[in-house]
Amino acid sequence: MKSKISVIMASLMIAIFIVSVPTTFAQEKDAKKEKKIQKQRKKFEHNKTKAVKEMYKAYPTSKAEMGKSYGYAAFANTGVNLFVLASGNGGGKAHNNVTGEEVYVKMISLGAGIGIGFKKYYAVFLFSNQSAYDNFLINGWSADTQADATADTGKEGEGGSVAVGMTVSEGVTLYQIADKGLAVQATVQGTKFVVSEELNAK
Template identity: 45%
Template structure:
């Protein structure tokens, strides 16, 4: 129930067109922030098969963690946006709320297609983040999450202390994609 609430409230706009505009705005703002922090990533993304940007809000409450959000994958060869959602849940010690942006960079067509079509990932996570607006900070940089896939995370706001094993599902947003 908590997870479904995150996924449905990640983009609060009303019509599908408004939701698409919000997701694209989030992508533009997230990429601008990423390029400011890691200028070399812009070239990496241009050379990549594709990339995806997600806005995520997560909560950790003692032994349960949950997160949800929305985003868009971009196929550099086809010049096509694929609107997506994400939902995750996990177990482990945690306390707090974290609002962050995730940018996946895909260097192989297989990795990009797998992400868009099935999008499962599972990870063990140890994280300490403390940030409110421009105050505080979090360790942010690329990690390799699978062969051909790098992930950059940018913390927006929040305070979280967590050590969790979490499964995340990324999937196409049927409402926002052309059928």
């Protein structure tokens, strides 16, 4: 009788082990995924803050424009190869100046852009109205159709073009900065900005 009970108990223990092991692995996988998401959210938040700061330094008049805007979207990407986004660092956040709502947005490489040689790159979009802001979040924005972009790597006031924002579509002005606050008069060819469903999930 005892032998039979022992066999039953052993069978139960094995069954519990078989059931619990996949559960444990799933929990560990979920925990790692959540940790990665939190890390990327923190990085994108930093990117947004840093990009706005760099914009103010490179484009002094942008601060007044920011104050008048409905919202903005600020991004950063750093590395030897600017648009190699495997690290997940290419991105930032869109901020609604009216409601205070923020949305995580990714930068996706569609091909080599003119800024490929820059080690640090920042971009800030200012939206003059709700329609332009909402359209950016719903449809994203891509510069792959822009052509003949040229870069001005001279500091403002030291020759070259004046550091001003570029009107890239109705109600949208783009400010770009690369390497040590240098103003870049260039289009980010081959790059698309899209809302990240994963990072915005509650």
